[in-house]
Amino acid sequence: MKGMTGRGAEVAAGGKGTEALRAVGYVRVSTPRQGERGISLSAQEAAIRTFAGCMGWDVIDIFHDVHTGAGPDSFIERKNLLEALKLAQAENAYVVTDNWARLTRHEDTSADIKRLFPDTDRLVSIKEANTFTEAARLGQIARAEAERNEISRRTKAGLARLKDQGVRFGNPNILEAQVKGAQAITEKADAIVRQIADVLRSQERHHSQLTCREVAELLNQKGVRTGQNLEWTTDRLHPKLRKARAILDAEQVSYTNDPLYGAF
Structure with a gap:
């Protein structure tokens, strides 16, 4: 203190x-x-x-x-x-x-x-x-607003370019829908990584002590599925497990570096 x-x-x-x-x-x-x-x-x-x-x-x-x-x-x-x-x-x-x-x-x-x-x-x-x-x-805060505005600007610009090229849209907002769809996929993938991190966080053993196969078995036992609602294999899990481990490691660094860490 x-x-x-x-x-x-x-x-x-x-x-x-x-x-x-x-x-x-x-x-x-x-x-x-x-x-x-x-x-x-x-x-x-x-x-x-x-x-x-x-x-x-x-x-x-x-x-x-x-x-x-x-x-x-x-x-x-x-x-x-x-x-x-x-x-x-x-x-x-x-x-x-x-x-x-x-x-x-x-x-x-x-x-x-x-x-x-x-x-x-x-x-x-x-x-x-x-x-x-x-x-x-x-x-x-300003950057968050700017990022949102830039996404909107790019969407409208993309629609305008396609229209100039003679593309006819059955849905005039098709490109915007595609952008939102891509964002939803990314958000779902991020959510799955967070789910994996949550499961690792709840274990008594540190995540670095668990093998990819052990984590896959643990996720399957808990009913956590892939984005395609499939059971986990080591091949499916490996890239997302790496991201989940990175989240946990970053959290530990963030907590220990926080000026309030240990104050309570």
Whole structure:
């Protein structure tokens, strides 16, 4: 605890920040189909619970939204985000999200968030491993909005080029649908990797002590399937297991390097 400053020192000392040893989670997907599948939502929720557990925070509740994070109206239209911020403010708790893009893809939303939840040092992103205050300073919120705008721009430009080439679309939004389809596939693949990481995280033995074959058998026993709903073999598992191990290794580094690590 020597040399600790700011909120970490305050909490560790049992002062005003003591009540903040709790967390409210927030997860979001963009489309109803993603929400119905629940893959991304469950992966985000698992990440939040694991992170909070490592930090020693009790999770009061986790709120879900199925809504875009883009545009100036996305904030007021996401009722569960509003409820999450209000509850965390009332309970003096942290708000934890998997990444800043889940919270917002529109930079102007920052002012709305601060209005309901002024202490943005208690808004935490797992993936970026920083607070909302730091993210705003580093431009990560603006970058999330810029990435979304660039995807939209490329989609429209691609449609325009194909139209100029005389391509007729049975569905005028076919290219945009293809882009969204590719994003959904990527998101599903990422969710499966997170599922594998969750299973490894729950084992008594460190993941490095488990062979690929042992992990495949473990996943099959637990009913975790591939993206094609097949049982795991070592060939199918190897590339995703490598990514899952990387997630766990990165988490360990992130937790041990966090200024709050060990304070509780």
